[in-house]
Amino acid sequence: MKVHERLDAWIEAHFDEQLRFLQEVVRVPTDTPPGNNAPHAERTAELLAGFGFEAERHPVPDAQVQAAGLTSITNLIVRRSYGEGRTIALNAHGDVVPPGEGWTHDPYGGEIVDGRLYGRAAAVSKSDFATFTFAVRALESLGLPLKGKVELHFTYDEEFGGELGPGWLLARGLTRPDLLIAAGFSYEIVTAHNGCLQMEVTVHGKMAHAAIPHTGVDALQGALTLLKALYARNQHYRTITSAVRGIEHPYLNVGRIEGGTNTNVVPGKVVFKLDRRMIPEEDPVEVEAELKRVIGDAAAGVPGITVEIRRLLLAHALKPLPGSAALVHALKKHAEAVFGEPIPTMGSPLYTDVRLYCERGIPAVIYGAGPRSVLESNAKRADEHIVLDDLQRATRVIARTLHELLS
Numbered sequence: 417m418k419v420h421e422r423l424d425a426w427i428e429a430h431f432d433e434q435l436r437f438l439q440e441v442v443r444v445p446t447d448t449p450p451g452n453n454a455p456h457a458e459r460t461a462e463l464l465a466g467f468g469f470e471a472e473r474h475p476v477p478d479a480q481v482q483a484a485g486l487t488s489i490t491n492l493i494v495r496r497s498y499g500e501g502r503t504i505a506l507n508a509h510g511d512v513v514p515p516g517e518g519w520t521h522d523p524y525g526g527e528i529v530d531g532r533l534y535g536r537a538a539a540v541s542k543s544d545f546a547t548f549t550f551a552v553r554a555l556e557s558l559g560l561p562l563k564g565k566v567e568l569h570f571t572y573d574e575e576f577g578g579e580l581g582p583g584w585l586l587a588r589g590l591t592r593p594d595l596l597i598a599a600g601f602s603y604e605i606v607t608a609h610n611g612c613l614q615m616e617v618t619v620h621g622k623m624a625h626a627a628i629p630h631t632g633v634d635a636l637q638g639a640l641t642l643l644k645a646l647y648a649r650n651q652h653y654r655t656i657t658s659a660v661r662g663i664e665h666p667y668l669n670v671g672r673i674e675g676g677t678n679t680n681v682v683p684g685k686v687v688f689k690l691d692r693r694m695i696p697e698e699d700p701v702e703v704e705a706e707l708k709r710v711i712g713d714a715a716a717g718v719p720g721i722t723v724e725i726r727r728l729l730l731a732h733a734l735k736p737l738p739g740s741a742a743l744v745h746a747l748k749k750h751a752e753a754v755f756g757e758p759i760p761t762m763g764s765p766l767y768t769d770v771r772l773y774c775e776r777g778i779p780a781v782i783y784g785a786g787p788r789s790v791l792e793s794n795a796k797r798a799d800e801h802i803v804l805d806d807l808q809r810a811t812r813v814i815a816r817t818l819h820e821l822l823s
Contacts, residue, residue: 419558420753423815426554431808435533437463438546438807439526441510442535446572448511451486453572456510460545460570461492467553469494469568474590476580486573489580493591494568496552501564504821505593506552506814508544508784509574509581509769512537518798532801539793541599543802544784544810545570548597551814555822562822567593571769577729578769586776595743595821596778598770601786601793602755602810605747607740608660608763609771609782611694611733613704616687617642617711618724623677623684632682633720635675639686642723643670645714646690646707658695662762666703668692689728693765696733704730734771739779742821747783750816754809766790785810 417425427434440463444456454475461471476489514536515523521534528534535542552566569591571581585591600606619639624632646668653666668690675686694703708725715723744761751759764782773780785807787793794800 419560419819420816422558423554423819424812426557427550427808427811427815430550430553434546434550434807434811435528435804437549438533438538438543441542441545442526442533442538443524445524446511446537447514448575449485449514451481451511451576452488453486453511454488454490457490457492457570457572460510464494464549467549469496469549474585476584480580484573484576484580486576486580489572491572491581491585492568492570493585496556496566498562498564498822501822502594503565503567504818505567505569505591505596506548507569507571507582507596507770508541508548508599509571510537510542510545511572511575512540513575513796516798521799528804531804533804533807534799534801536800538802539786539800540790540795541784543786543807544599547785547807547811547814551811551818554811554815555818558819564822566818566822567591574769577731578772582769583772586772593773593778595739596770596773596780597743597747597814597817598768598780598782598784600782600784601788602751602784602806602813603759603788604662605744605751605759605761606662606764606782607734607736607744607761608663608696609734610663610696610765610767611698611700612729612731612767613692613694613700613707613727614689614729615692615707616689616726616728618726619686620722620724621682621684621720624682626680626682629682632684634682635686635721636683638715638718638721639673639675639688641718642711642714643688645710646670649710656695658697658763660696660763661760663695663765666693666695666698693767694733696735696763698733700730700732731767732771732775734768734774734780737774737777737779740781743779743781746817746820747781747813750820751783751813754812754816783813
């Protein structure tokens with residue numbers, strides 16, 4: 417039996433075990449916020465120990481975690497050494513947005529119905545806890561000589577930017593892989609993605625009784641003026657196109673607004689948070705300066721208000737490094753063989769913590785278990801799920817790729 421056939425056969429024979437592992441990691445909530453993610457890391461480490469994989473626990477100090485608006489983080493590293501050679505890391509994140517409303521399946525049940533496993537993070541990206549773990553187990557089942565090392569990085573800060581996840585591990589020298597494959601979807605290999613700038617804008621007015629509104633300054637009306645100016649920029653952004661396949665144009669979204677004290681009070685303060693997605697060709701410094709200019713010009717036209725602007729996140733775009741060619745070649749070859757169709761190399765409008773590896777010169781690509789789009793998986797929406805066929809086939813692709821790169 418050929419090597420690929422042996423890998424495929426092992427994965428198929430152990431697929432029920434892989435599904436039970438995925439169900440277990442889905443069943444431990446990792447809602448972020450509040451971001452109490454250390455219990456999930458502990459449970460994952462226990463499950464990995466059952467496979468003979470020792471997971472190093474790297475807790476982030478409480479003060480740093482709380483300063484970032486989270487509750488607890490323990491990042492995990494599993495190191496598997498096969499001899500001298502390059503180190504390939506596989507990274508997936510366990511933190512995820514809260515379930516929200518509209519579910520017809522228990523978001524933390526891990527239910528399997530009609531060939532799909534349902535649950536929050538079932539697709540993004542706890543599925544790749546299972547993909548990567550069982551691909552490594554399949555590889556080791558061969559008992560063949562290999563050259564190099566594999567590391568599993570299971571981290572817990574992607575939703576807030578990754579600085580306390582991969583960024584924290586890399587900054588402390590706890591890992592320095594030569595190549596990285598990060599959690600993704602099965603029908604595309606992502607080598608580039610958007611950057612993201614998030615800002616908090618506070619509009620100050622003057623509170624007053626609603627019966628005598630002329631004695632105050634309405635912060636909400638001021639905020640509306642700013643929001644109108646900001647959203648108008650989206651028309652301009654549509655004229656700026658990216659040369660990267662899969663990425664279209666920049667865009668701006670305001671995801672949260674809060675303010676005021678009561679219905680009968682002129683609001684004295686309104687706070688809103690915006691998200692500006694940047695295509696790889698854009699300069700983040702110029703983007704931030706432009707937004708501040710738009711906000712400042714709009715505020716100048718509203719007498720009595722003042723504005724504070726605070727940067728929440730600056731995530732640089734992912735751009736391919738020359739060393740990523742080996743990853744792309746191997747993944748593309750094996751994915752096309754397993755899925756029986758062309759697998760394109762492209763960009764994504766998302767942003768991920770993969771950029772943190774590339775910022776340190778580590779070539780990285782995004783590939784894992786999932787459908788053709790974020791929309792199909794219901795990621796960050798009700799009834800998020802992974803198609804079981806995609807999970808098994810992606811595991812086969814990763815196992816074959818690791819074998820090629822480490823042989």
